[in-house]
Amino acid sequence: MKIIYTDVLVIGGGLAGLRIGIGAKRRGHDVIILSLVPPKRSHSAAAQGGMQASLANVIKGEGDNEDIHFEDTVRGSDWGADQEVVRMFVNTAPKAVRELAAWGVPWSRVRRGDRDVIINGQKVTITERDEAHGLVAQRDFGGTKKWRTCYVSDGTGHAMLFTMSDQAIANRIPVHERTEAIALIHDGGRCYGAVVRHLVTGELVAYVAKATAITGGGAGRLYRVTTNAVISEGIPTAIALETGVAALGNMEAVQFHPTPIFPAGILLTEGARGDGGLLKDADGHRFMPDYEPEKKELASRDVVSRRMEEHIAKGKGVKSPFGEHLWLDITLLGESHIKNNLREVYEICHYFLGVDPVKEWVPVRPAQHYTMGGVRTDHTGESPTLKGLFSAGEAACWDMHGFNRLGGNSVAETVVAGMIVGEFIADFCDRAENDIDIPTGLIHETLRREQAKLDLLIDGHGTENPAALMAEMQQIMTAKVGIFRSGQRLQEAVEQLQALLRRSRSIGLRYKARGANPELVTAYRVQKMLKLALCVAYGALTRSESRGAHFREDFPQRNDAEWLKRTLATWKSENDLLPTLAYEQLHVMKMELPPGWRGYGAKDYIDHPATPRRLEEIGEIKKTLHGADRFTLQEKLMPYEDLLPERYRGRNEQIDAMMEDGR
Amino acid sequence: MKEPGRQGRQLKISVLRFNPQEAGSAPRMQTYEIDEADGMTLFIALNEIREKQDASLQFDFVCRAGICGSCGMLINGRPTLACRALTKDLDAEISLAPLPAFELIADLSVDTGKWMRGMSERLESWVHMKEQETDLRRLEERMEPELAEKIYELDRCIECGCCIAGCGTLRMRDDFVGAAGLNKVARFRLDPRDQRSDEDFYELIGDDNGVFGCMSLLACHDVCPKNLPLATQIAFLRRKMVAVGLK
Numbered sequence: 001m002k003i004i005y006t007d008v009l010v011i012g013g014g015l016a017g018l019r020i021g022i023g024a025k026r027r028g029h030d031v032i033i034l035s036l037v038p039p040k041r042s043h044s045a046a047a048q049g050g051m052q053a054s055l056a057n058v059i060k061g062e063g064d065n066e067d068i069h070f071e072d073t074v075r076g077s078d079w080g081a082d083q084e085v086v087r088m089f090v091n092t093a094p095k096a097v098r099e100l101a102a103w104g105v106p107w108s109r110v111r112r113g114d115r116d117v118i119i120n121g122q123k124v125t126i127t128e129r130d131e132a133h134g135l136v137a138q139r140d141f142g143g144t145k146k147w148r149t150c151y152v153s154d155g156t157g158h159a160m161l162f163t164m165s166d167q168a169i170a171n172r173i174p175v176h177e178r179t180e181a182i183a184l185i186h187d188g189g190r191c192y193g194a195v196v197r198h199l200v201t202g203e204l205v206a207y208v209a210k211a212t213a214i215t216g217g218g219a220g221r222l223y224r225v226t227t228n229a230v231i232s233e234g235i236p237t238a239i240a241l242e243t244g245v246a247a248l249g250n251m252e253a254v255q256f257h258p259t260p261i262f263p264a265g266i267l268l269t270e271g272a273r274g275d276g277g278l279l280k281d282a283d284g285h286r287f288m289p290d291y292e293p294e295k296k297e298l299a300s301r302d303v304v305s306r307r308m309e310e311h312i313a314k315g316k317g318v319k320s321p322f323g324e325h326l327w328l329d330i331t332l333l334g335e336s337h338i339k340n341n342l343r344e345v346y347e348i349c350h351y352f353l354g355v356d357p358v359k360e361w362v363p364v365r366p367a368q369h370y371t372m373g374g375v376r377t378d379h380t381g382e383s384p385t386l387k388g389l390f391s392a393g394e395a396a397c398w399d400m401h402g403f404n405r406l407g408g409n410s411v412a413e414t415v416v417a418g419m420i421v422g423e424f425i426a427d428f429c430d431r432a433e434n435d436i437d438i439p440t441g442l443i444h445e446t447l448r449r450e451q452a453k454l455d456l457l458i459d460g461h462g463t464e465n466p467a468a469l470m471a472e473m474q475q476i477m478t479a480k481v482g483i484f485r486s487g488q489r490l491q492e493a494v495e496q497l498q499a500l501l502r503r504s505r506s507i508g509l510r511y512k513a514r515g516a517n518p519e520l521v522t523a524y525r526v527q528k529m530l531k532l533a534l535c536v537a538y539g540a541l542t543r544s545e546s547r548g549a550h551f552r553e554d555f556p557q558r559n560d561a562e563w564l565k566r567t568l569a570t571w572k573s574e575n576d577l578l579p580t581l582a583y584e585q586l587h588v589m590k591m592e593l594p595p596g597w598r599g600y601g602a603k604d605y606i607d608h609p610a611t612p613r614r615l616e617e618i619g620e621i622k623k624t625l626h627g628a629d630r631f632t633l634q635e636k637l638m639p640y641e642d643l644l645p646e647r648y649r650g651r652n653e654q655i656d657a658m659m660e661d662g663r
Numbered sequence: 664m665k666e667p668g669r670q671g672r673q674l675k676i677s678v679l680r681f682n683p684q685e686a687g688s689a690p691r692m693q694t695y696e697i698d699e700a701d702g703m704t705l706f707i708a709l710n711e712i713r714e715k716q717d718a719s720l721q722f723d724f725v726c727r728a729g730i731c732g733s734c735g736m737l738i739n740g741r742p743t744l745a746c747r748a749l750t751k752d753l754d755a756e757i758s759l760a761p762l763p764a765f766e767l768i769a770d771l772s773v774d775t776g777k778w779m780r781g782m783s784e785r786l787e788s789w790v791h792m793k794e795q796e797t798d799l800r801r802l803e804e805r806m807e808p809e810l811a812e813k814i815y816e817l818d819r820c821i822e823c824g825c826c827i828a829g830c831g832t833l834r835m836r837d838d839f840v841g842a843a844g845l846n847k848v849a850r851f852r853l854d855p856r857d858q859r860s861d862e863d864f865y866e867l868i869g870d871d872n873g874v875f876g877c878m879s880l881l882a883c884h885d886v887c888p889k890n891l892p893l894a895t896q897i898a899f900l901r902r903k904m905v906a907v908g909l910k
Contacts, residue, residue: 038776095799104790134805519718
């Protein structure tokens with residue numbers, strides 16, 4: 001029986017995991033990163049569009065700052081986010097861009113002088129300032145008041161991931177590729193690492209660590225139609241759930257992106273709309289201004305996706321052999337812009353559709369895109385219920401996205417949370433009381449249990465086909481737990497998923513190899529994914545309101561009076577067929593921005609009784625502090641700075657707000 | 664969308680099968696027959712074969728959108744990305760083999776990760792900074808927009824390994840850094856944030872396993888799925904390294 005010891009075990013080699021690894025290693029702790037694939041192949045690479053950070057270098061970003069980024073993010077979340085965490089995030093995002101700039105990311109830069117851009121379908125000339133020349137540029141994205149999305153042409157995620165991965169190599173951090181954590185080692189109160197399966201040899205190894213971090217990304221593959229990579233199956237999240245102790249937050253909050261290509265579901269970046277692309281229907285009519293006169297194509301993703309499906313339901317979709325779709329028209333941006341700034345869009349249309357987006361419209365329809373929910377953590381990234389277990393990035397519910405994430409905030413979260421949680425993990429490992437004293441019996445017992453499960457799959461007498469179970473689950477999720485939800489369909493989905501979960505306990509394999517065996521992998525993964533799917537479907541069934549991306553036809557209003565709370569799902573016993581749900585209240589009286597209208601989407605919602613009181617209180621504070629600067633006011637409304645690790649505190653310099661002493 | 668594939672075709676996909684982990688496994692060709700569907704890619708076809716015909720078939724896909732570089736393989740002898748190979752652009756008989764030059768995992772799956780990490784360690788493919796700590800609260804260092812674009816142009820390599828698999832030099836020299844490696848050096852050489860000089864780079868690639876080993880057969884350039892300007896970059900780098908060597 002093989003046991004590997006380390007200080008920090010990171011499960012997932014994307015941006016969040018790599019950044020945590022670098023942070024902990026630089027503080028002197030040994031780190032091992034586990035990755036299903038070579039880390040540069042992680043799904044982080046797919047973030048084409050950009051990373052939000054309020055640098056305010058471009059003229060259309062003038063006046064932007066952390067306050068506006070904060071408000072955009074909270075409104076985007078439909079008030080589901082933890083506002084203190086959002087503050088930590090928006091204040092660190094500019095530092096993250098600057099760190100990556102120093103580490104070699106070739107961010108697109110501002111060029112002084114005039115340039116033509118497309119805004120609201122019109123060509124407009126804007127003039128960039130001399131003093132901004134050469135600084136990191138920003139583009140427009142959905143749900144933001146200012147141009148705030150920093151980018152590297154159309155390969156932002158790729159460039160960030162390669163720089164980060166190379167930094168991990170520079171820091172001599174070992175990445176154990178083609179390994180998969182299949183269970184956490186814990187005693188009900190403390191996490192000690194994980195049982196890991198080598199995907200090539202099939203060998204099980206126990207990795208024992210002081211701190212374990214889950215950074216395995218989202219679970220898009222619960223759905224049949226998704227933009228997510230094949231490996232985004234949520235297994236690291238599921239093994240946290242299977243502890244029965246760690247909770248998953250808001251798993252019903254699932255984002256659907258408006259413009260994946262139809263029918264393959266491959267993502268076309270939000271940058272296509274941010275740079276001026278329009279959505280059109282079967283009649284060639286630009287329909288978004290009819291629904292969203294203010295933000296139009298650039299309302300938040302949940303709103304645009306719903307409007308698109310609503311429009312198709314009205315009979316305005318374009319018919320095709322695969323079903324209906326709408327059009328994305330970027331022809332107005334011109335050949336040079338498309339082939340330079342949106343090259344990835346051009347390539348995807350060219351290779352997968354045989355369409356030239358310079359001349360032709362592109363068929364698009366919303367598809368699953370992002371998992372807002374995940375391993376529930378406190379602001380340090382640690383599970384409040386399982387000591388020593390941390391999480392960051394899409395896998396986590398930290399929770400800065402609430403019920404809808406803004407474009408450009410996901411790749412930003414990966415590195416920002418990686419920086420912050422990496423520091424907290426290092427602090428955790430520094431403290432002597434966190435040294436581990438693990439009974440070897442516990443390690444051996446976990447290993448034996450996991451080996452027995454695999455043996456049963458290989459040698460048992462089950463008959464169920466894992467690939468068929470997977471396909472059925474994905475179909476149910478896409479058909480019944482999608483953009484528009486109803487009590488009846490969700491109830492059906494829950495019952496059908498439970499039936500699948502039962503069946504998944506008697507899987508039989510056609511291919512019985514113990515080493516590299518894709519069918520065995522599908523088998524143990526589908527057992528775990530069905531539990532996640534039930535967290536999503538049952539959470540959605542129970543939440544009788546609409547909030548952000550979670551939309552109930554039978555409860556179309558956001559209901560702050562009853563539902564201003566975070567769903568917490570745990571899986572108490574291996575034989576359960578449903579998660580146990582509990583709720584964590586969000587406190588209006590502590591909010592810097594109390595619930596209100598988002599500025600787009602539905603205007604009617606049910607207020608929380610405390611909201612008027614908090615608004616009044618904020619009004620009083622603002623009156624008392626009349627004339628004070630924004631930092632003083634912010635601190636009075638919701639102090640957060642002491643929550644940040646010391647090295648990431650402090651203001652962010654801008655060309656319009658140069659710092660004298662760096663404070 | 665525009666051009667529905669020739670429906671009704673039956674594809675014969677022959678795969679070079681071999682699993683070194685499995686006792687008694689020997690290399691062999693195995694042919695699968697599959698009905699072509701509209702818009703079918705090799706990603707779709709191979710997954711269908713694995714689900715319905717042969718659960719043991721091994722291959723690697725991750726993003727299935729042409730951006731992650733996982734699915735390089737030989738399609739009718741040519742190294743390329745399988746995820747974006749539309750079957751309608753291929754004959755009905757298709758042959759697939761794993762990329763040569765990399766350690767075989769099984770069937771179409773090879774260990775590009777190990778090779779690429781080795782290359783990165785050897786060439787130290789990261790910015791060698793002046794100072795280890797940057798004041799993150801301050802404005803970022805400026806860079807000319809054109810230069811940022813030029814760096815990104817070379818930074819677009821996805822390490823898929825197609826250039827390595829197509830490289831003639833590598834057949835003779837196991838330790839040749841390949842186009843992927845030389846392109847990295849070109850990328851960091853261009854980057855003013857990297858403090859290394861041409862003398863430093865010469866230490867890394869100034870020999871026959873580096874830029875002087877290249878025989879300019881240029882298959883790397885022809886097969887690169889990202890259309891990186893590999894031939895130009897290698898030629899340019901060679902000139903710069905000759906200048907150092909003659910000093």
